[in-house]
Amino acid sequence: MRAYEIGAQNGLYDLCLVNRPAPLPKAGEVRIRVIAACLNHRDLLILQGKYGPKKPHDIIPLSDGVGVVDMVGEGVDDAIKGKRIIAPHFVNWTSGPYNPAIFAQDLGVSRHGWLAEYIIIPATAVIILPDNINDDSAACLAAAGTTVWHALSAFGEVKPDNEVKPNDNVKSDELVLTLGTGGVSILALQIAKAMGARVAITSSSDEKLAKCTSLGADMVINYRDNPHWDEILLEQNGGMGASMILDTAGMMSLERTLNAAAPNGKIAMIGALAGQLDHAPNLFAIIGKNLTIKGITSGSRDMLAELVHHVSKHNITPIIDKKFAFDDALAAYEYLAAGDHMGKLMIKIS
Structure with a gap:
C-alpha cells in the first residue's frame, strides 16, 4: 500500500x-x-x-x-x-x-x-x-470533535435544551466562548449552537467572523482590531462573562480569558496556539471568580459515540x-x- x-x-x-x-x-x-x-x-x-x-x-x-x-x-x-x-x-x-x-x-x-x-x-x-x-x-470528528464534546458536555455540562436540569452548572441559554477559527473552534461553534447555547467567537479576520455569524455565532470579536477583546465581550454581554470557555490560545491570552469568564465559569484548556508568556500571569481571577480550569486531552470512544449521535440528530456539517x-x-x-x-x-x- x-x-x-x-x-x-x-x-x-x-x-x-x-x-x-x-x-x-x-x-x-x-x-x-x-x-x-x-x-x-x-x-x-x-x-x-x-x-x-x-x-x-x-x-x-x-x-x-x-x-x-x-x-x-x-x-x-x-x-x-x-x-x-x-x-x-x-x-x-x-x-x-x-x-x-x-x-x-x-x-x-x-x-x-x-x-x-x-x-x-x-x-x-x-x-x-x-x-x-x-x-x-x-x-x-474523531480528534477535534471529541475534544469539543469532552469540553462542552462532559466538563462544561452544556446540555441540549430538552436535557437541561435545574442543577446543571452551565445551562444552554448561557454564553459559550471559543477562541479562534480553527478546526476545534468552528466545531465548538456548530456543536454548541445545536445544543441551544449562545456562542461568542474571536478571530483576527472580519471575513472569517462574517462566516461565523452565518453559522449562528451570537457575538463575534476581532481580537486584532480589539486587543482588549475580553472587555468587548463583557460590554456586549451586559457585564457578564462566558460560563464556558474553550481556550485554544493558551498562556499568551490566559489573563484575558480569565477576565472574560463568568463567576463559577469553566475554562477548557485545549491548545497553546498563541505561544508562551515571558512573565508569570496574574491568576487571581481563578480564586476571585471561583473558576474551574481543566486540561482537555481529546476523549473516549463513548464520548465520540455521543458526538456522532448529536451530529446525526442535528445534521451538523x-x-x-x-x-x-x-x-x-x-x-x-x-x-x-x-x-x-x-x-x-x-x-x-x-
Whole structure:
C-alpha cells in the first residue's frame, strides 16, 4: 500500500511517501480501507519534533479519518465488513476517566495513523456511522470533535435544551466562548449552537467572523482590531462573562480569558496556539471568580459515540476549508502551517 511516514521529524519536508506491505488484522482487530483523513495542529508539531520525544521514523501520521472495514481478524464478527467507521485516536480509551496509559495507543503518534490506504484498528474502538453523516463530515470528528464534546458536555455540562436540569452548572441559554477559527473552534461553534447555547467567537479576520455569524455565532470579536477583546465581550454581554470557555490560545491570552469568564465559569484548556508568556500571569481571577480550569486531552470512544449521535440528530456539517489529493499531503501540511484556514483541512485517500 501507499502510505506516508513522519521521517526524521526535523520539519514538514521530512514527510515521506512510501510503499509498504498492506497490514493484516490480528485477533480482535479490523482493517480499514481509508477514504479520507483530516489534519490537526499536533500533526505539525510531530513533523517538527515538538510533540514530546521523537517517534519512530516509520510511523504513519494523522489521527482523524474515515473508512470502510474490508477485513477482520480472529474473533471479530464478519457482519462489520463493508461498514463505514470512525474511531477515537486513543483507541484503547473506550470509556471512563482519562488515564495517561492511553498515549501508548495513539493513532498517528504511537500507533500508525490514517495517512495511508489502509489502517488497523481494534474492533472495540470502531463506531459504525449512520447514513446521514457523509464521509467528509465523519473524517472531521474523531480528534477535534471529541475534544469539543469532552469540553462542552462532559466538563462544561452544556446540555441540549430538552436535557437541561435545574442543577446543571452551565445551562444552554448561557454564553459559550471559543477562541479562534480553527478546526476545534468552528466545531465548538456548530456543536454548541445545536445544543441551544449562545456562542461568542474571536478571530483576527472580519471575513472569517462574517462566516461565523452565518453559522449562528451570537457575538463575534476581532481580537486584532480589539486587543482588549475580553472587555468587548463583557460590554456586549451586559457585564457578564462566558460560563464556558474553550481556550485554544493558551498562556499568551490566559489573563484575558480569565477576565472574560463568568463567576463559577469553566475554562477548557485545549491548545497553546498563541505561544508562551515571558512573565508569570496574574491568576487571581481563578480564586476571585471561583473558576474551574481543566486540561482537555481529546476523549473516549463513548464520548465520540455521543458526538456522532448529536451530529446525526442535528445534521451538523463540519466546515472543511480545503481538500487535498493524497499525493498533495505535504501541501496540506504547508497550508495548515500558514494558519489562514477556517475549519478543517482534508486529504482524500480513496
